[in-house]
Amino acid sequence: MRRKKLPKSTAIALIVGGDLVLLLLGWFMLVSPQRATARSNATAVQATEVQIEQARAPVVQPSAVTQPKQPEIRTAYLYKLSKAMPTTTDMPNLLLELTQVVRSAGVQLLQISPTPTDPLTGATSITLSVSGDFYSVTDLLYRLRSLVAVHNGVLDVSGRLFSITSVSLTPSGTGRTLNGSVVLSAYTFGAAAAAAAAAATPVPADTSGSTTGTTTTTTPAASADTAIGH
Numbered sequence: 001m002r003r004k005k006l007p008k009s010t011a012i013a014l015i016v017g018g019d020l021v022l023l024l025l026g027w028f029m030l031v032s033p034q035r036a037t038a039r040s041n042a043t044a045v046q047a048t049e050v051q052i053e054q055a056r057a058p059v060v061q062p063s064a065v066t067q068p069k070q071p072e073i074r075t076a077y078l079y080k081l082s083k084a085m086p087t088t089t090d091m092p093n094l095l096l097e098l099t100q101v102v103r104s105a106g107v108q109l110l111q112i113s114p115t116p117t118d119p120l121t122g123a124t125s126i127t128l129s130v131s132g133d134f135y136s137v138t139d140l141l142y143r144l145r146s147l148v149a150v151h152n153g154v155l156d157v158s159g160r161l162f163s164i165t166s167v168s169l170t171p172s173g174t175g176r177t178l179n180g181s182v183v184l185s186a187y188t189f190g191a192a193a194a195a196a197a198a199a200a201t202p203v204p205a206d207t208s209g210s211t212t213g214t215t216t217t218t219t220p221a222a223s224a225d226t227a228i229g230h
Contacts, residue, residue, distance in 0.1 A: 098112060114126045127181060
């Protein structure tokens with residue numbers, strides 16, 4: 001039986017289709033794996049270059065740990081501190097200094113009322129009753145605050161250390177004059193530490209309780225009888 005001959009166009013289409021199949025197979029089997037290998041090689045090259053750059057970079061030595069510098073204590077600082085906060089209240093000099101500051105501000109001092117020094121804190125509360133215009137009273141407050149100050153890290157002391165607690169101003173009824181009441185505190189150094197040390201000192205136990213009790217009950221009676229007899 002004689003086979004039927006394929007048309008020429010069909011034969012050409014089969015040949016072209018076969019060539020395309022061969023090209024696709026060659027791409028997937030040969031070219032595509034090589035591209036993946038090329039990408040892997042490029043990544044490895046980049047990683048190697050980064051390692052080389054890191055190796056070439058200068059090694060930074062860790063800085064040594066420096067201890068904080070202790071502040072230098074000078075004799076002048078101790079003298080200034082003792083001037084700002086003396087070890088005793090020294091009430092006469094304290095009142096004299098306040099009087100001079102008030103006069104230098106151009107304010108009239110009506111009354112000055114100190115209170116006893118607190119033994120626990122070493123603070124002495126003082127009330128100043130003054131009279132003057134607003135600018136003079138403001139200048140007084142500035143002068144009180146400026147007696148002890150710090151300028152560029154240096155302690156500057158020209159008098160006692162005062163902290164202003166409260167200020168009240170009321171019109172006097174004559175022109176621009178105001179009546180002011182300034183409550184401030186002055187301080188002594190070492191009072192709180194001494195009070196704390198005294199509180200921490202143990203009190204010795206009384207071992208003669210019974211004998212002392214007997215003596216204290218009989219002695220007052222005898223003293224009273226003696227006083228009545230005389």
